[in-house]
Amino acid sequence: MKCTTWATGFVRCRGARPVQAVRRAWREPGRERDLVMQAAKATFAACLAWAVAGWWLQAPVAFVAPWVAVVLVESTVYRSLAHGLQQVAAIAAGTVVATLVALALGSSMIAMALVLPAVLLLAQWHRLGNQGIYAATGALFVLTDGQVTLATSGARIAEAAFGAVVGLTVNALIRPPVYLRDARAALRDAAHEAQEVLHTVADGLANGEWDSQAAGSGHERALRLERLVDQARSAIAWSRESMRGNHRGHGAGSIAGPGKEYDDALGVLDQAAVHVAGVTRTLLESAGRDGTPAHTDPQITGLYADFLRHTGQAIGLYGRTRLAGTGFEHTADSALREEADELRRSLAELDRCLPATVRDDPESLATHGALLAQARGLADQLVRHHASV
Missing domain, CATH: 1.10.357 (Tetracycline Repressor; domain 2)
Structure with a gap:
């Protein structure tokens, strides 16, 4: 039965x-x-x-x-x-x-x-x-x-x-195929996953629940994000090929192929995937093999979690402004500029607090120094590109 x-x-x-x-x-x-x-x-x-x-x-x-x-x-x-x-x-x-x-x-x-x-x-x-x-x-x-x-x-x-x-x-x-929609969807999926991974890592750090199991799960999601970015790169190439010899790309009502905004978005997401993988790898390596939490300072961890939330939000907004189907979403554009300012603020706060907080703790200094390096690289990518939106 x-x-x-x-x-x-x-x-x-x-x-x-x-x-x-x-x-x-x-x-x-x-x-x-x-x-x-x-x-x-x-x-x-x-x-x-x-x-x-x-x-x-x-x-x-x-x-x-x-x-x-x-x-x-x-x-x-x-x-x-x-x-x-x-x-x-x-x-x-x-x-x-x-x-x-x-x-x-x-x-x-x-x-x-x-x-x-x-x-x-x-x-x-x-x-x-x-x-x-x-x-x-x-x-x-x-x-x-x-x-x-x-x-x-x-x-x-x-x-x-x-x-x-x-x-x-x-x-x-007869209706020659165009795969622009697939490229846009692949980029949006990668941007959404990057935002979700960063928010998950931020929540784990803020709640003090970042043990080896959570670190391993986060790192697996970061590696999946890299695969999504690779799929987006393939989709863009496929879309451009579909426009070669395609009459739908010419004349009135023509369909435009992937332009520079797709390359820019792919570059940001590619760097985000590398940096997210670096962050989760650092936390995974710093977590104890016996399941104990990573050696992190609560004060710095809270600031870093705040930075990751702003970063995730910025990536999500970047996907909306760069990959809108018909022009930019101006509300998201304005919000992205605000998030870029928040990134600068939170990164400056990390720079200010880190040396004094972990000066006498070499292990904590190594962990937080690696996280800060990842933060700077990720912030540089988003701040550099948001001005061109």
Whole structure:
């Protein structure tokens, strides 16, 4: 009975996800709608290629055209073009080699034993990219088709080229994909996580609950933040690629690709991730191996917690001002400037209090000195960039 209940709940949970994805695709722009559009475009490209090659022209190997067309409705227009050229070149190479060897030997089986190792090695050529495997596919189409003729092989190459043209044209002209939204969302996720990690560390320090377990958990979140920043960097590169050869980036109502504000935001978040990891690593190393709290002075800890809260708030506001969908949010802009002033104030207070507080405690001086160095680096990044917002 328990197994049945668990299985039913599992099926309902898993089954609800596709339904939710369909609802999101219908209700609002997003990744789900992009995937649906790409699937529809690939279907249309395949049908168009087959209608021309198979139904109208009745080509002898018409199936090659829709097969290549559906594969080349890629995630970006630039990738469709690059992969289309590579794929046609690979298919042509495999087809030509297999045809010539089969005609020379008069045996498809012997030809296959000789041709496949050669074309599989050819597939590793860097100029063919990840499309090199289609050299082997093209060779197999020739060698397993029964009678090998120059006319059939020539038609197969022509159909592949036609399918590539159809797939590229459909992807380029019908709502070519743009991934600017993904880049903005990735940056906002990284900024939000940085803010949350800093607030968590600040709360732990202020409450005196920063033992080795809490330090380890905080450091894991800091490392996750570094991964989120890497994902944001990849998303920005992906977004810029999606604008290459994309007509939606030109003319009236055009969509602008990621500009300098994205690079600036990425730089701030990258530095924030490094400094947050440094802070949590310092606290982790200073925490006792037996689970005792880190050796910190309450007076300095309170000031440092205050600094971290202001830093987290500033990073969150920076994400809002830099990554607003339509212009800056002026309320957040003003608040960011205020937080930058608070950062300067809290950092100056740390500089003033630290020497007198931990002068006679070398261990505490080492811990707090490392934290202060992290604070200065992080504050420098935010104060330097907030003026350009």
